[in-house]
Amino acid sequence: MKIVLELFGASRDFNEKGHIDFEIQKPILIKEFRKVISNYLNEKFKGNDSFLQIVKNSAFCSEENEIISDNYKITKAQKISIIPPIGGG
Amino acid sequence: MLHTKIVDTKKEQIKVSDAEKFIASSKFGANIYFTGTVRNLNDNKEVTGITYDSHDEMVIKSFEEIYNETEQKLNIQDKAVFIEHVKGYVKLGEMSIIIAVACKHRDQAYVLSRYIIEEIKKRTPIWKKEHYIKEDSQWLKGNPIKT
Numbered sequence: 001m002k003i004v005l006e007l008f009g010a011s012r013d014f015n016e017k018g019h020i021d022f023e024i025q026k027p028i029l030i031k032e033f034r035k036v037i038s039n040y041l042n043e044k045f046k047g048n049d050s051f052l053q054i055v056k057n058s059a060f061c062s063e064e065n066e067i068i069s070d071n072y073k074i075t076k077a078q079k080i081s082i083i084p085p086i087g088g089g
Numbered sequence: 090m091l092h093t094k095i096v097d098t099k100k101e102q103i104k105v106s107d108a109e110k111f112i113a114s115s116k117f118g119a120n121i122y123f124t125g126t127v128r129n130l131n132d133n134k135e136v137t138g139i140t141y142d143s144h145d146e147m148v149i150k151s152f153e154e155i156y157n158e159t160e161q162k163l164n165i166q167d168k169a170v171f172i173e174h175v176k177g178y179v180k181l182g183e184m185s186i187i188i189a190v191a192c193k194h195r196d197q198a199y200v201l202s203r204y205i206i207e208e209i210k211k212r213t214p215i216w217k218k219e220h221y222i223k224e225d226s227q228w229l230k231g232n233p234i235k236t
Contacts, residue, residue, distance in 0.1 A: 009142050009216030010228035059234040061214075065146045069236045081144055087231030088141070088148075088174060088215025089125050089186055089206060 001077040003028075005037065009084040010054050014041065024074070030060050031070035033080070059083040090169040093152040095145050098177035108189035112169040117191035119198035123206055125186040127179050131229075135222040141185060143176040144214040151213040155205055163204060165197045172205065174215060 005020045014020060022036060034055055041051045061081040062068050074080065092111050096103045105122060112120055127139050152172045159165050171189040179185050188205050192198040209215075212234060220226045 008144050008214065009231070012142065013228075057233050059236050061144065061147060065150055067234060067236055081147075083144065083147075083214050083234055084216065084228075085231035085233045086212070086214050087210070087217050087229050088143075088213050089210050 001025075003033070003074060003077065004079045006079055006081040008081060009086070011058065011082045011084050014045075014051065019079075027073050027075040029070065030068055030072045030074070033060075033074060034070070037082070054084050055082070057085055091153065091156045092171045092173075093149050093156075094173045095143055095148055096173050096175045098141075098175050098179060103173050103175050103184050103187055105184075105187060105189075107173070108171040108187050111171045112189050112191040114169060114191060116167065116193070117169065118193055119195040120189065120191045121198045121202045123186075123188040123202050124184050125206075126184050127181050129181055131219060134219070134224055136181060136219055137222055138178055138180045138220045139185065140178050140218040140220070140226075141174070141176045142216040142218070143174065145176070147214045148174065151209070155208045155212075159201060159204060163197070163200055165192060165201055168192050168197070168201060170201070170205065172209075174209075174213075176215075 001024055003022045003024055007014055007018050037055050038052055045051055060068050061083050063078045129136055156170050169191040174186045188202055190198050190201045192201060217229045218226055219229060
């Protein structure tokens, strides 16, 4: 199944298109998906610790615009947003 | 009574006059306008502007949640609240946010205005990329959202 990771804030530097597509074989927990993203970044931007820190410190948001916990299971193809630490106003 | 909007700076401007029109009512005796603007110095770096990024749906949802919870948490029933935040590039000195509130009494209006901006800082998914005269542009660190 295809998971489209929508990028916001500092994570926009991961990909200029504003999203990254992941092909995942089976249902996956957010905490596992976090590792998949980190592995992708490790491969693409070797040694960029600040990118890994962003993933570590981010929350995630479902297609229904709900903040989801590390134990939320993604069971179908969908968009997931990464929500790095915020700072509006 | 609530108005919320994300203002895309590529298409339009954020305006206090819109807030004035929205909260104007003879029902309310106290009006407060809070505006946030881009300031010239941050961490000893000379700032030229800020690019704001926004998860639009979540931002509007958080504005509505903040507004709705003020009835119970602050015990303020009668009120008008106008919240607009920009996304896109904002130059030095220009506005990034307007929070206008109108209540029956001034105590309520001050409390309400302060509550709204503090909660936005804590939980509304908006991000700032600062641009400087000498250094490279940089995303500001921000606060992690609690899950």
